[in-house]
Amino acid sequence: MSDLIFSVDLVTPLLIIIAIGYLFQRFRIVNDEFVRGCSKLAFGVCMPCVVFQNLREADLTGLTDMTPIVFLLTALVVITVLAIVVLPRMIEDRAIAASLAQATIRVNVTAQGYAILTNMYAAQDAVMGNLMLTLTLVVTNFLAPIIFIVMIRDEKHDSIRMVRQAVRAVITNPILIGAALGLLCSLLKLPLPTGAAGAVRQLGQVAVPLCLFMMGTAIRFDVVKRHLRYTLPVLAFASVIKPFVWVCLGAMAGFRGDVLVALLLCAGCAQPSNSFVLAKEMGGNEQISSELVCMSILVSSVALVVGVFLLRWFGLT
Numbered sequence: 585m586s587d588l589i590f591s592v593d594l595v596t597p598l599l600i601i602i603a604i605g606y607l608f609q610r611f612r613i614v615n616d617e618f619v620r621g622c623s624k625l626a627f628g629v630c631m632p633c634v635v636f637q638n639l640r641e642a643d644l645t646g647l648t649d650m651t652p653i654v655f656l657l658t659a660l661v662v663i664t665v666l667a668i669v670v671l672p673r674m675i676e677d678r679a680i681a682a683s684l685a686q687a688t689i690r691v692n693v694t695a696q697g698y699a700i701l702t703n704m705y706a707a708q709d710a711v712m713g714n715l716m717l718t719l720t721l722v723v724t725n726f727l728a729p730i731i732f733i734v735m736i737r738d739e740k741h742d743s744i745r746m747v748r749q750a751v752r753a754v755i756t757n758p759i760l761i762g763a764a765l766g767l768l769c770s771l772l773k774l775p776l777p778t779g780a781a782g783a784v785r786q787l788g789q790v791a792v793p794l795c796l797f798m799m800g801t802a803i804r805f806d807v808v809k810r811h812l813r814y815t816l817p818v819l820a821f822a823s824v825i826k827p828f829v830w831v832c833l834g835a836m837a838g839f840r841g842d843v844l845v846a847l848l849l850c851a852g853c854a855q856p857s858n859s860f861v862l863a864k865e866m867g868g869n870e871q872i873s874s875e876l877v878c879m880s881i882l883v884s885s886v887a888l889v890v891g892v893f894l895l896r897w898f899g900l901t
C-alpha cells in the first residue's frame with residue numbers, strides 16, 4: 585500500500601500544475617502570446633539550467649558501464665525503423681502515417697521525465713538516469729524530422745534542406761548545450777562563481793513547474809475525438825506497451841534503480857507540445873499530432889503511476 589501511495593504522491597503534484605495550466609488556458613487568463621513566451625523561457629533557459637546543474641554536480645568518474653546507453657540507443661532506432669516500415673503498410677495517407685510514427689518515439693522528458701526522476705533520486709544518485717533522459721531528448725529530436733523525410737517524399741519538400749534543419753536543431757538545442765557544459769564542468773572539475781551558481785539554481789527551480797504549466801495550456805479536449813481510430817492504437821503502444829517492453833527487457837538485462845526508472849520515463853512520458861509544430865513544418869498531419877499531445881498527457885500520467893508502483897512493488901527501484 586505504501587508503494588501505491590508513494591507513486592500517486594509522486595505524480596499528483598504534476599497533475600495539479602498541469603490542471604492549473606489547462607484552466608488558465610480554458611478561461612483565457614493567458615493568451616497564445618504569453619504561452620509562446622513562457623515556452624521559450626522554459627525550454628530555452630530553465631530546463632538547460634536543470635540539466636547543467638544535475639550533470640555539473642554529478643560524479644561521472646563512476647560511470648564505467650555504458651550498457652544502458654547502448655540499450656537505449658538500440659531501442660530508439662529499432663522503434664523508429666519499425667514505425668517507418670510498418671505504418672505506411674497500414675495507413676495509406678503518408679502524412680498521417682508519418683505523424684503517428686513520430687509519436688512512437690517522442691516523449692516530453694523535459695517536464696515529466698526530469699520532474700519524476702529528480703523527485704525520486706538525488707542528482708548524484710541518478711547520473712546515468714539523467715544522461716539517459718538527455719540522450720533521449722537529443723536523439724528523438726533528430727530522428728523525428730528524419731521520419732518525415734523518409735516517409736513523405738514529394739516535390740514540395742526538400743529532403744536535404746530538412747536534414748540540415750534537423751542537424752542544426754540538435755546542435756543548437758539549449759538542453760544539449762546545457763548538458764555539454766555540465767559534463768565539461770564535471771569532468772574538468774571547473775568551479776562556478778557563487779553568483780552564477782545561484783542564478784542557475786534559481787532558474788532550475790522554476791523549470792519543472794513552468795514546463796508542467798505549459799503542458800496544461802496545450803490540452804484541448806474539443807479536438808481529441810476526431811481521429812480516434814488512429815490515435816488510440818498509437819497512444820496505447822507509446823504509453824503502455826512500449827514502456828512495459830522496455831522495462832521488462834531492461835530488468836532482464838540487470839538494470840536497476842535510476843536506470844530502470846529512466847527507461848520507463850524515456851519510453852512512457854507524454855508527447856512534447858511541439859510535436860504538432862514539427863508535423864506542420866514537415867508536411868505531416870498537425871491535427872493528429874495535436875490530438876496525441878492532449879491525450880498522452882492524461883494517459884501517460886496514469887501509466888507512469890502504475891509503472892513506478894510496479895517497479896517499487898518488485899523492488900527494482
